[in-house]
Amino acid sequence: MQDAGASFIQDMAVILLVALVVGRICQRIRLSVIVGYLLAGILVGPFMGSFSLVTNEQQIETVAQVGLVFLMFSIGLKLSLRKMRRLGAGMIVAVFSSAGILYFIARSAGSAAGLDGTQTMFLGGAFMVCSSMIMSKVLQEEGVSHEQPGQLALGFGVLEDVVAVIMLTTLNSLVQFGVASTGEAAGSATGTEGAAATMVAAPPAPEIGTTLGHFGAFVVLAGVAGLLLVPWMLRRMSIKIGGELQTLGTAGLLFALATIAQRAGYSLALGAFLLGMIISETPQKNQVERTFEGMRDVFSSVFFVAIGMQINPALLGGAWVAILGLTVAVLAARTLAPTLGLILIGTAPKDALRTGLALTPIGEFSFIIAQLGVSAKVMPAKFYPTVVGVSLLTTLVAPLLTRRSHAISDRLLAWQPRWLGSLVRYYQGWLERFDARSQxxxxxxxxxxxxxxxxxxxxxxxxxxxxxxxxxxxxxxxxxxxxxxxxxxxxxxxxxxxxxxxxxxxxxxxxxxxxxxxxxxxxxxxxxxxxxxxxxxxxxxxxxxxxxxxxxxxxxxxxxxxxxxxxxxxxxxxxxxxxxxxxxxxxxxxxxxxxxxxxxxxxAKGGDGSSGTAVPWLRTHSEWEMQVGECVLPDLADCRGRTLVELNLRHDHGCSVVSIERQGTLIPMPPPSTALYPLDKVLLMGTQAQIEAGRHFLTQVTGTSHASGFEDLGTEKIPLPAASPAAGRTLRELGLIQTHQVQVVGIHREIRRLLNPGGDEMLMPGDELLVLGTSDKIQAFREWLTPQPPSATG
Known part of the structure; x- marks a missing residue:
């Protein structure tokens, strides 16, 4: 038992350290860290032969399941009734229309390639949704997350996560009911290939409509019960017990609902996703996000590394032709389908096309669906590395497509036939009239x-x-x-x-x-x-x-x-x-x-107090080249604790702070006296270059030591000499908190001791001051309070 425990700890150390190194390399070359985790899994996985560093894959798979639960929980926390109401029914129609178009394309292409119905479902599911994590990162880095196409893409990506959960649940149900499938086994390391067809003798697969109906009934049942019970439990826990026990209770609810979903015939991911959506409607949402953030980062990274461990590099190299071909097809289909879906609900063609170009990268859900298909022997073994390869290429291309979306959309719209433009304009006019009648x-x-x-x-x-x-x-x-x-x-x-x-x-x-x-x-x-x-x-x-x-x-x-x-x-x-x-x-x-x-x-009709809203007024003043961009202050940011007037962003970098989101509370138009603190989300306004300069300044970390807690505070006694600049002045006049970051908490004057003196108290020569502050601030105050006599000159 001791050896098994030590072996597990060793495997975890190897996985996390290799993921750190490879993830950092990918981050430096502006790739998603998810790609780094997958590559780390390949490096430590069993297909590296004698160089394999992981000794017990089964234990890592168990930890990966925990990572999947935390990942889906965090995705659910980002989706709420408030957000869905803000997006509107039209966006929901656009997303599901896009999913239907992509599914039709996948079925047509799969049938032409000789795949059966279930295999085409896995093919469509793997490429049906974008990676909201990668897409939002690209939009933020390119500075377009607050433009109209960027906001449309973010909303579209959030709802596509719902589509992915539905698709994953449907496919998981089909696999559990034992779908007849054909598996193809890869050959040996010498490059020979052998095909092995295996038929799973099982009851026929349920009808898709019945499966979706049961799925909807389970979601509503769990959602209604959860909305009635979970907020009440969280409210009682926040009143009766401390933060540590609240974390345990929330984690217990998370694993319990995931288990209930699994026992009901669905995946663990569904239960975790539903609980995240339920908690997103409670006042405890921000507290839960902060508490689970570290666990999510650790376990979800292990999940992606475990996925990478199942990738055979030999199959990845042998499928490069299929990867290139599928990448081109996915880029075209994933641009076309969201564009048509958005035009269907009345979005301007250029904005719809730019949004479609931003929604091209695929990621986490594609890996999960591909893994499910291969492990169930529905898809051939090479399907999994092919999906990973397509994800890698779409991630590489996504920043370029987002950056050049203006020019690409203008060129494509210039090529469209005149009759097509007239048809779109007529349809959108009819849509406006229909909406007015329905109102x-x-x-x-x-x-x-x-x-x-x-x-x-x-x-x-x-x-x-x-x-x-x-x-x-x-x-x-x-x-x-x-x-x-x-x-x-x-x-x-x-x-x-x-x-x-x-x-x-x-x-x-x-x-x-x-x-x-x-x-x-x-x-x-x-x-x-x-x-x-x-x-x-x-x-x-x-x-x-x-x-x-x-x-x-x-x-x-x-x-x-x-x-x-x-x-x-x-x-x-x-x-x-x-x-x-x-x-x-x-x-x-x-x-x-x-x-x-x-x-x-x-x-849900009201806002949620966050800053993640669109800024349509930018479009009406486009001649000023105004942009807005976000940044989150790191824990050790050099600017932490300093006010906006001290930072002087407008003078030094040309941008201004128009909003701050702190612990889920929005501070619009903050005054110059507002101080910035770690994890503040700051909304900057200016040109793109000014925003980049301001973002770099605010997120700069040099490791300079600051006071880290109450333990760094202390008190010291300082006598007040007659020649001191503070003698004969009141505490209010001195303003010691603003000028020296110290506070006089006591005055010993002759036989009197005055605790917590008021602002009108005058300091007299001979007073002994009890000063509160950090050691460096107290020392600087002592030097100011006791000036040195001028040195004698010869």
Whole structure:
């Protein structure tokens, strides 16, 4: 056991140190550190023969799973209802339209290459989403993150992460159900290749629609339960326990929800992503981000190194033709699909094209999907290094495409046929007219909130009933077998479940009924016999709703395999009796839950106080060549603790600070007396060169020692001589805190001791001052307070 532990620690040391060196090299040549981690994995992996440095790959794989959980959790923290509401429904339509276009292209290309349906799904999934981490880094380095195309690309990338999670969950479900697949094995080191076809004997794969429906039901069920429970738990922990225990509780919730998702037939990544989204809606979001940042960096780097360890350099070198060809295809497709998606929702063609050019690099999700396909024997072994190679090339090309997006988009738009430009302009004009009509539509404005409530209710009830049988097994195990009546646990379970569902079902019926009345009223508007027809049409619509609810619930309820029909009748009677007796309390509980959920939705209408917003006013003053750019102050930044007036950025570098984001709180237009502190996110305005100069100055680190904590403070006694410049002046006049960064906390004058003297207290010769400050500041103050006599001259 001791040897195994020492071996694991050695492997971790090797992985982290090699990742540090190679990641730093990639950073210096302006490549993503993710590429460095992958290369580090190749260097320490098993395919290096006698030079392999890792001794126990299984333990590293386990740590990599932890890294995947933390990575997906951090991605989920960046997506919230607030952000999705700011992006709008149009952006969601654009993202899913882009995903559909890319999926169609992948299926067409895969079918032409002889791949089956499942293999084309993995091919499309690997290239369907961009790397939001790489893309945002490129936008920031090129200084375009606050331009309109940059903001569109950032929003697009965030929503593409949702698409990636859906795709990953779907593919994982297909693999778990045992999809028939064909695997191709690579040859030996001599270069010979052999093909081995393996068929997995398993039940047929579920329909994609059913899989996505179950996925949606699980997400809504977990989301509603999480929004009701997780904020309450975090709030209680923040009141009752300290920071260390809060971290343990949050980590426990993270691994618990990841495990629940995995037990439900999905991936660990889904549960971690959902918890991140839930916590992003709570006031504890910034605290959780700070707490988990270090763990995320360590474990996610191990995850990417573990991915690199599975890459065979021989296969990577042998697939260079396929890598080049796929890179060209991916660059074209990943530019085309987002451009069409954005034009579909009315974005200007040039902005849409520039956004598409910024969304070309692929990364972390592509690696995960490729790894899943190869490990499940669905895709050939060379598919994995091919995806890594394409990611490397797209990462190399991304800065050039982003930098030259103006010229490239102008050239491409100049080549488009005149009829195509006219068609786009006509479509966007029609879209504006349609949007204006929909804003005036009374039916749409009144029915939209009810349709949302109905959709959430349907998915919630579906999720509960879909997972009812696994929950029943858990209930049977928990209640034990020692019951006089064998079906007693089943009756108790289904009665409780019915009471849980009665509130959502009643709310569902009320919203559907109100929607039926609304539709009937508007459809009969202006009819001569509207008053007589109104009850008939309303009754017909409610009958249709009742029939739909009956068919829906009948399809979801368990069959005779788990419960006898008579038992369902008994449970129904017991549930109705309990409902009659407890109807007020049950509806009150449901009302509280509905109010809690509505609070989250209402809060999402406002901003989140961050600075990551667009700056459309820059476009109206483009002749001034104004730009904005962000920088985050390092922990040891030389400028930390200094005020804006001391830094004098506008005079020395030509740029100005227009906003500061500190611990999730926005400080707009900070006054000159505002001091900068480590981890402040500073928004600079100026020309591109001025912003780069200001960013370099603010992030400069020379390692100069500053006071690091309360332990560096101390007190010293200093006598006040008669010739001192402070004699006869008040503490307010001296302003010692501003001028010398020290404070007089006590004065010993003859037989009196004055603690914490006020600003009007005058210092007298012979006073003994008790001074608080750091040792260097106190020494400098002592020298100022006690001037040296002039030296004698001969």
């Amino acid at each position: 005036r539509s009374a039916l749409w404005q009144q029915s939209r909130p009810r349709l949302i409530r109905i959709g959430v209710g349907v998915f919630f009830v579906t999720g509960v009933l879909m997972f009812s049988e696994p929950l029943l097994e858990l209930a049977r195990h928990w209640m034990g077998p020692g019951w006089d009546y064998v079906h007693a646990p089943d009756i108790i379970f289904w009665t409780c479940l019915s009471l849980i569902l009665v509130g959502p079902l009643v709310s569902l019926w009320r919203n559907a009924s109100a929607l039926a009345v609304l539709c009937a009223r508007i459809s009969l508007q202006g009819q001569p016999h509207a008053a007589k027809l109104m009850p008939v049409v309303t009754a017909g619509l409610k009958t249709g709703v009742s029939a739909a609810l009956y068919v829906w619930l009948g399809a979801l309820l368990p069959g005779t395999g788990s419960l006898a029909r008579w038992l369902l009748v008994v449970i129904g009677v017991v549930a109705l009796l309990a409902l009659f007796l407890l109807r007020r309390r049950l509806m009150a509980w449901h009302g509280v839950a509905e109010v809690e959920l509505q609070t989250f939705v209402d809060d």
